[in-house]
Amino acid sequence: MPVPEIIFPADPLNPRRPDPHFAWEARMLRELGGGHHLVDHDALLAGRAEEAVRRVPQDSGPLWYRGWMLPSARYADFAAALTARGGNLLTSAPGYAAAHELPGWYDVFEGSTPASAWIPSDGPVVPGPQELAEAAARLGGRGPAIVKDYVKSRKHEWHEACYVPELADLAAVGRVVERFVELQGEFLAGGVVLRRYEEFEGAPTGTDDGNGPGGATGHGGGAGRNGRGDAAGHDGPGGEAGQSGAAGAAGAERVGGDAPGTGGRAVEARVWWLDGRPVLVGPHPDAPRQAVEPDLADVQTLVRRLGCRFVTTDLASRADGSGWRVVEVGDGQVSDLPRGIDASGLLASLLAARRAAPRERATPGS
Ligand SMILES: Nc1ncnc2c1ncn2[C@@H]1O[C@H](COP(=O)(O)OP(=O)(O)OP(=O)(O)O)[C@@H](O)[C@H]1O
Numbered sequence: 518m519p520v521p522e523i524i525f526p527a528d529p530l531n532p533r534r535p536d537p538h539f540a541w542e543a544r545m546l547r548e549l550g551g552g553h554h555l556v557d558h559d560a561l562l563a564g565r566a567e568e569a570v571r572r573v574p575q576d577s578g579p580l581w582y583r584g585w586m587l588p589s590a591r592y593a594d595f596a597a598a599l600t601a602r603g604g605n606l607l608t609s610a611p612g613y614a615a616a617h618e619l620p621g622w623y624d625v626f627e628g629s630t631p632a633s634a635w636i637p638s639d640g641p642v643v644p645g646p647q648e649l650a651e652a653a654a655r656l657g658g659r660g661p662a663i664v665k666d667y668v669k670s671r672k673h674e675w676h677e678a679c680y681v682p683e684l685a686d687l688a689a690v691g692r693v694v695e696r697f698v699e700l701q702g703e704f705l706a707g708g709v710v711l712r713r714y715e716e717f718e719g720a721p722t723g724t725d726d727g728n729g730p731g732g733a734t735g736h737g738g739g740a741g742r743n744g745r746g747d748a749a750g751h752d753g754p755g756g757e758a759g760q761s762g763a764a765g766a767a768g769a770e771r772v773g774g775d776a777p778g779t780g781g782r783a784v785e786a787r788v789w790w791l792d793g794r795p796v797l798v799g800p801h802p803d804a805p806r807q808a809v810e811p812d813l814a815d816v817q818t819l820v821r822r823l824g825c826r827f828v829t830t831d832l833a834s835r836a837d838g839s840g841w842r843v844v845e846v847g848d849g850q851v852s853d854l855p856r857g858i859d860a861s862g863l864l865a866s867l868l869a870a871r872r873a874a875p876r877e878r879a880t881p882g883s
Pocket residue numbers: 631663665668669670671672712713714715716717730734735736737738780783785831844845
């Protein structure tokens with residue numbers, strides 16, 4: 518069976534090399550004996566998928582992607598363009614959308630993730646007061662909440678465009694949502710989501726590395742660097758800056774502190790799942806040196822039920838000690854890796870992955 522290869526975005530300034538953000542992953546992959554190809558991310562985003570994949574050889578066989586976030590429709594174009602060249606992205610377009618967008622995974626994770634209500638939109642449109650009132654009512658109509666779109670928040674503009682102190686104050690809800698939509702602009706993904714705010718456990722004093730929640734980073738970063746609709750909005754999963762950990766903190770805006778509702782310092786674990794098995798457990802990229810030990814038993818059942826092959830779950834522990842919560846789910850191909858993490862096991866697992874998901878292979882008599 519052919520070993521899967523990995524597609525990375527090309528460096529816009531040097532299309533024969535991987536984008537600097539992903540260069541260390543490509544290097545690690547090569548050390549493991551794996552192969553990679555390059556894609557033109559800007560062409561993909563612009564809807565020119567055939568042009569974007571022209572450096573991927575014909576009949577390349579099974580493929581994973583590790584790169585910047587793509588809107589689900591652009592990912593579907595990408596997958597189709599590869600299929601037309603005899604390649605096969607191992608995460609299907611519906612699988613990508615299910616893990617990448619909150620409405621795709623919410624039903625499976627309901628009860629284990631903050632209660633959420635969403636308002637679909639076609640572009641950066643502010644929902645009307647009636648729609649907002651109905652969404653707030655679906656969350657019980659009172660208490661604090663946060664605002665995001667189907668994929669990203671503006672956590673680094675916490676008070677302005679993310680945190681809603683009281684859902685019953687519909688005028689204030691409207692102001693935060695309006696500002697959120699304005700700031701997301703053309704990058705608004707899918708629609709506006711309201712989620713009930715939950716108190717998560719904070720990092721112990723002294724473990725924060727200055728690049729914490731509220732930093733201008735993340736596994737997306739909204740518009741992303743230079744407007745790149747990205748997977749990885751900052752400078753790097755163990756990246757070119759090396760393992761110092763502190764390098765990424767420069768310029769990251771610190772927002773909030775330890776007080777409730779400030780968005781400060783929730784301890785989040787990012788768990789990477791392949792075919793329903795956890796293949797890497799580490800910190801969230803915002804706090805790459807944070808030690809985390811999440812309890813995975815319940816989440817594993819849900820990840821398996823979701824049925825996507827390669828996903829991440831961000832987990833936070835409730836402040837009252839009542840257990841771990843799923844803050845969000847993501848597609849593993851476009852989730853950022855924390856700076857300095859050893860990703861060799863993850864990459865080796867991707868190389869060892871079967872052509873089809875285990876359950877897809879389970880045909881009678883086989
Ligand atoms: N329902 C919630 N209750 C409390 N805090 C929340 C809630 N949702 C999000 N947060 C806080 O806001 C941060 C950003 O939210 P979320 O992870 O959903 O958005 P994001 O922009 O996709 O982040 P990422 O950088 O992980 O991609 C979380 O890391 C968490 O600290």
